[in-house]
Amino acid sequence: MGADCHSITPGNALDYVPALRENGMRSALYSPHELRVESKDAIPKLAAWLEEKHGVSFHWSTAVTGIDGERIETSRGMLNAGAVAVCPGDDFSTLYPGRIAPYGLKVCTLQMLRIAPAAPVHFGAAVMSDLSFGRYEGFADLPEGRALAARLDADSAEMRAAGIHVIAVQSSDGSLVVGDSHVYGNAPQPFAEERIDDLILKGFDEIFDMPGRRVTARWVGTYASASDRTVLVDRPADNIRLVMVTGGTGASTGFALGEEVISDIYA
Ligand SMILES: Cc1cc2nc3c(=O)[nH]c(=O)nc-3n(C[C@H](O)[C@H](O)[C@H](O)COP(=O)(O)OP(=O)(O)OC[C@H]3O[C@@H](n4cnc5c(N)ncnc54)[C@H](O)[C@@H]3O)c2cc1C
Known part of the structure; x- marks a missing residue:
């Protein structure tokens, strides 16, 4: 929890990500722990690895009823x-609608963008802004965060x-994955709102100096969300667990x- 994270100067931050706007930045928090994978590549590779190395059988295109x-x-x-x-x-x-209902879950709909910089840029770190400190409980619940x-x-x-x-x-082809918004409701929202993409881009342009950047993809994703927990593990029977990540962090x-x-x- 915060081990080895340290505060750095705006100049140091630009060493990691030269496209940052120095103007208006007071300091930055640097974490040496961050790793990222591209889900669309990682998930098929994981499945192939589980199949080949561990003999897992996948029944694709099959619904459990x-x-x-x-x-x-x-x-x-x-x-x-x-099990x-x-x-x-x-x-x-x-499956188990009666067991899920009491948790009062919502569907969180997110919008994200892929951006192609006009000239090559180098990201030596993932970048989040003060809006992230204001959003994630680990920071937002601190007195300073409030x-x-x-x-x-x-x-x-x-x-x-x-x-x-x-x-x-940054992805390996140099493009940037940029997000995101969070709107909570009872069903996924299939329509990406231009207004929300524009707000994400406004936030992006406030912290990066990247004239001529282009949006090359826009997408909507959803996940289960609870207001009182980040993980739900329910026990319908001794050999059955109902497991849902309800805080948007399941990939990690x-x-x-x-x-x-x-x-x-198996205990
Ligand atoms: C835009 C976006 C960005 C995100 N970014 C991050 C991030 O940076 N870091 C992070 O840690 N997490 C991130 N998340 C959250 C993460 O993707 C989720 O927490 C994670 O995918 C949850 O994994 P899961 O396997 O539980 O559910 P899902 O990924 O939703 O998979 C559930 C699967 O089960 C299938 N299924 C459901 N019911 C049945 C049935 N009856 N029979 C057969 N199949 C069924 C569904 O079709 C689906 O394929 C992000 C999510 C979104 C949408």
Whole structure:
């Protein structure tokens, strides 16, 4: 928790990411721990690795329609399993709707962009801004964070209302993945709002000096969200766990959570 993170000067921050605007930056917090993967590449590679090295069988394009003890009913027939981990993402109605309902989950819809800089830029680190400090509880719940949140509410009300914070990372082709917004509701919102993309880009241009940058992709994603927990682990039966990441961090925490859930089922 914060180990080896340290405050750096605006000049040091520019050494990592020369495209940052020095003007207006007071200092930055540097973390040496950040790693990122490109989900669309990493997920198929992980599946292939699990299949080849660990003999995992994947039943693609198959819906699970019911679970009864060790019997799993699917759209392609029955399966048997001694232990079952149900990870339905933001599908609250197919499996165990009665167990999910009391948690009062919402669907969080996010908008993100891919940006191509006009000239090559180098990102030696992922970049987040003060909007991120005002949003993530680890920072926002600190006394100083509360003061910052109040200031951001006053100065950037529209961005705060759309749950926007600026996070920019670089892909291996030099383009940037930039996000994101967070709007909570009862169903995924399929339509990306231009207004929200414009606000993300406004935040981006406030911290980066990248004339001529182009948006090359826009997308909408969703995840399950709870107001009182970041992870939900429910126990429909001794051999079954219902597991949902409800704080938007499943790509980071999924491995550790999986390890815990498996050892709990077999305990
Ligand atoms: C835009 C965006 C950015 C994100 N950025 C980050 C990030 O930077 N870092 C991070 O840690 N996390 C991030 N997340 C969150 C992360 O992606 C999720 O927490 C994670 O994907 C949850 O994994 P999961 O396997 O539980 O659910 P999902 O990824 O939602 O997968 C659930 C799968 O189960 C399938 N399914 C559901 N019901 C059934 C059924 N009955 N039968 C068969 N299949 C079923 C669904 O079709 C789906 O494929 C981001 C999410 C979004 C949308």
